[in-house]
Amino acid sequence: MDVAVGIVAQRNNARAQELAQTLVDTLEREYEGVTTVVDELTGAAIEADGVPIPAMGDREFVVSIGGDGTLLFVAREVGATPILGVNLGEVGFLNAVAPDDAREVVTELVGQLRETGSLEGRKLARLQASGADGAWALDPALNEVVVHGPRRGHGGGATIEVEIDGQQYTTSHADGVLVATPTGSTAYNLSEGGPLVQPTADALVVTQMAASDGMPPLVADPGAEIALTVSDTETAYAISDGHDRRELEPPATVSISVADEPVTLVGPRANFFDALEKLE
Ligand SMILES: NC(=O)c1ccc[n+]([C@@H]2O[C@H](COP(=O)([O-])OP(=O)(O)OC[C@H]3O[C@@H](n4cnc5c(N)ncnc54)[C@H](O)[C@@H]3O)[C@@H](O)[C@H]2O)c1
Ligand SMILES: Nc1ncnc2c1ncn2[C@@H]1O[C@H](COP(=O)(O)OP(=O)(O)OP(=O)(O)O)[C@@H](O)[C@H]1O
Numbered sequence: 574m575d576v577a578v579g580i581v582a583q584r585n586n587a588r589a590q591e592l593a594q595t596l597v598d599t600l601e602r603e604y605e606g607v608t609t610v611v612d613e614l615t616g617a618a619i620e621a622d623g624v625p626i627p628a629m630g631d632r633e634f635v636v637s638i639g640g641d642g643t644l645l646f647v648a649r650e651v652g653a654t655p656i657l658g659v660n661l662g663e664v665g666f667l668n669a670v671a672p673d674d675a676r677e678v679v680t681e682l683v684g685q686l687r688e689t690g691s692l693e694g695r696k697l698a699r700l701q702a703s704g705a706d707g708a709w710a711l712d713p714a715l716n717e718v719v720v721h722g723p724r725r726g727h728g729g730g731a732t733i734e735v736e737i738d739g740q741q742y743t744t745s746h747a748d749g750v751l752v753a754t755p756t757g758s759t760a761y762n763l764s765e766g767g768p769l770v771q772p773t774a775d776a777l778v779v780t781q782m783a784a785s786d787g788m789p790p791l792v793a794d795p796g797a798e799i800a801l802t803v804s805d806t807e808t809a810y811a812i813s814d815g816h817d818r819r820e821l822e823p824p825a826t827v828s829i830s831v832a833d834e835p836v837t838l839v840g841p842r843a844n845f846f847d848a849l850e851k852l853e
Contacts, residue, residue: 579632592672593611635656638661638675640661648836697772697836697838698835699754701714717813718811720751730749731804732803735779737793746805756772759852765780765783777831778793779799
């Protein structure tokens with residue numbers, strides 16, 4: 574079969590752009606029937622034609638070269654298209670492949686596609702967050718959805734009630750409340766005292782942020798319908814993966830549950846316990 578591969582390099586990162594060039598050269602020169610396309614910024618840097626990243630949605634897979642932020646960004650843009658994460662960032666928790674191994678892994682994936690017509694991927698759950706009656710929705714979150722008051726710290730919080738499947742879990746004054754996926758458990762959730770979750774576990778985590786009268790972080794059923802109601806403040810925000818942000822008009826309720834469409838990662842799986850060392 575013909576194979577089409579998308580490649581996104583972290584912007585302003587010459588090393589990432591060079592690796593993108595190497596992958597383009599390797600795949601286009603050494604393999605017949607394989608086409609590559611890069612994103613617009615990478616294209617400008619390596620003097621190739623680039624396409625908007627959402628247009629890579631019809632590729633067999635997309636290579637994200639950069640840090641965790643770049644992978645989160647690519648995942649937002651390409652939806653269900655499988656992603657291979659190559660780590661050129663500082664933490665690189667979501668990206669299992671080292672730059673020196675990228676060529677080999679990419680060619681292996683192309684080989685697999687040609688032999689079997691498909692790729693074995695791992696599905697990572699995302700969260701959907703929406704306002705009352707579905708009036709608005711955030712981009713699906715791979716890490717977490719945060720609802721917080723006007724700002725972090727003294728005097729910046731709000732009262733936030735947490736309901737799980739219609740039952741109250743806790744109400745407290747807090748900087749915010751976050752709902753994390755297993756993937757996101759090692760990110761913001763960890764800084765706020767939430768538990769680490771093994772990536773193969775099917776669960777959601779609800780963690781209060783600097784609550785004055787809080788409850789322990791809760792590991793919730795993946796099917797849970799979570800409602801966060803924010804009050805006693807002029808403004809508040811709901812944020813997906815630190816990027817897609819919605820200003821709320823309190824009192825306001827944000828409904829959070831597992832999204833229909835997961836992210837699919839391909840390539841070698843990072844060893845979770847080894848990867849934890851990166852967080853220290
Ligand atoms: N205090 C905090 O820990 C804090 C505050 C804000 C945002 N964040 C995280 O940053 C994410 C957005 O990432 P970005 O790179 O666009 O922003 P960013 O540039 O602010 O990076 C935040 C850091 O989080 C790391 N990170 C992201 N996802 C991770 C994961 N699943 N496991 C371990 N580390 C991870 C990144 O490598 C980076 O070091 C948000 O989803 C949130 O989880 C963390
Ligand atoms: N090729 C690109 N085209 C457009 N925007 C990009 C591109 N690459 C990265 N970005 C933007 O940069 C952000 C990610 O970069 P960020 O500085 O957070 O680095 P990172 O991948 O997390 O690496 P590090 O770990 O070094 O911080 C994305 O959210 C996106 O907005």
